[in-house]
Amino acid sequence: MPLTRPAKSPVRLVCSVAIVTLAAFAPAFGAEPEVALIIKNHRFEPTELKVPAGQRIKLVVHNQDSTPEEFESHSLNREKVIPAGAKAAIYIGPLKPGRYSFFGEYNEATAKGVVIAE
Numbered sequence: 001m002p003l004t005r006p007a008k009s010p011v012r013l014v015c016s017v018a019i020v021t022l023a024a025f026a027p028a029f030g031a032e033p034e035v036a037l038i039i040k041n042h043r044f045e046p047t048e049l050k051v052p053a054g055q056r057i058k059l060v061v062h063n064q065d066s067t068p069e070e071f072e073s074h075s076l077n078r079e080k081v082i083p084a085g086a087k088a089a090i091y092i093g094p095l096k097p098g099r100y101s102f103f104g105e106y107n108e109a110t111a112k113g114v115v116i117a118e
């Protein structure tokens with residue numbers, strides 16, 4: 001269905017202002033800083049992820065192994081299974097400055113890492 005452009009009205013103007021105000025508090029969709037994390041040979045690469053504190057972060061985890069892995073972090077309160085060869089987005093934060101450890105639940109002995117918010 002073709003979109004028709006509505007005539008400008010005071011109501012529409014108020015809506016625009018409200019949207020701009022909201023945007024100031026919550027960054028636009030897709031505007032989060034993106035951090036890449038790889039799972040390879042049952043290890044995370046890199047093992048230390050430095051991220052800005054006080055912001056929502058998009059972690060893009062790429063499991064390059066031929067087995068599934070579960071990204072798990074108690075301090076970040078996140079848990080996500082990533083199938084073999086797949087990529088998954090995990091949103092974290094906004095975080096207070098500090099260290100937040102994570103691990104691969106299926107390979108805890110080797111798959112370890114830490115998010116450092118600063």
Ligand SMILES: [Cu+2]
Nearest residue numbers: 070072079105
């Ligand atoms: Cu788990």
